[in-house]
Amino acid sequence: MTAPAQVCVARIGAAHGVRGAVKLWTFTEDPFAVKRYGPLSTKDGTRKFEIASAREAKDHLVAQFRGIATRDEAERLNGLELYVPRDKLPAADEDEYYHADLIGLAAVTTTEELLGRVVAIHNFGAGDILEIAPPQGATMLLPFTNAVVPTVDIAGGRVLIELPQEVEGDGPEAG
The missing domain is CATH 2.30.30.240 (PRC-barrel domain)
Incomplete structure (x- = not known):
């Protein structure tokens, strides 16, 4: 069985503020790990996003993506799931799996x-x-x-x- 080509690691939520930041829900053990995986992409691979900055909020991150500078741009991202290639993720421990x-x-x-x-x-x-x-x-x-x-x-x-x-x-x- 071949490993999946990509894994969903985050979902973009609502815009946060007026300068293009978004709420970002991560599906990684360490929420900030999404910054280390390189560009994140949509499932179909047509759009790529690079996290310029991120800070912890109550139950999510507040993230700024490179090239997203306005609230209107951020609002259009709401609901997008972000993926990374499976081989960018750390190996699962024995008796663990993605x-x-x-x-x-x-x-x-x-x-x-x-x-x-x-x-x-x-x-x-x-x-x-x-x-x-x-x-x-x-x-x-x-x-x-x-x-x-x-x-x-x-x-x-x-x-x-x-x-x-x-x-x-x-x-x-x-x-």
């Missing part, structure tokens, strides 16, 4: 049944959720917990899924 490394892995049950492929990882505030696309039918969402996903095997190209067992007597047929 979420981007999971995209495309086979999702297999403990009985070796193929459920599908991991197509996304979401977080709606209560923890990570794996989105798995089966060979046919609608995608399924599973909590990304040690109980449901006991094994991630990047080298083997799969994640092991422990499906909950139905308890006898539960359900509408129980009398």
Whole structure:
């Protein structure tokens, strides 16, 4: 399995002030690491951004990008996700991985049944959720917990899924 070409490391938020600064939410362990990765780009690679300065705010950074000098320019960036090439990131420790490394892995049950492929990882505030696309039918969402996903095997190209067992007597047929 080849590593993803790029990884999302930040998202631009609202403009901050009148001189082109923006709120910047980073997805790195050290928020200021985004400055060390070189130019950040949009997912399609058509736009590149270099951080000229950044300072810590309450739960984000306030960043100034080179070439962005007005509030109007900054407002047009709101919502953009910023990416870096995967090889610019530090290697993950053993038993750790980047979420981007999971995209495309086979999702297999403990009985070796193929459920599908991991197509996304979401977080709606209560923890990570794996989105798995089966060979046919609608995608399924599973909590990304040690109980449901006991094994991630990047080298083997799969994640092991422990499906909950139905308890006898539960359900509408129980009398």
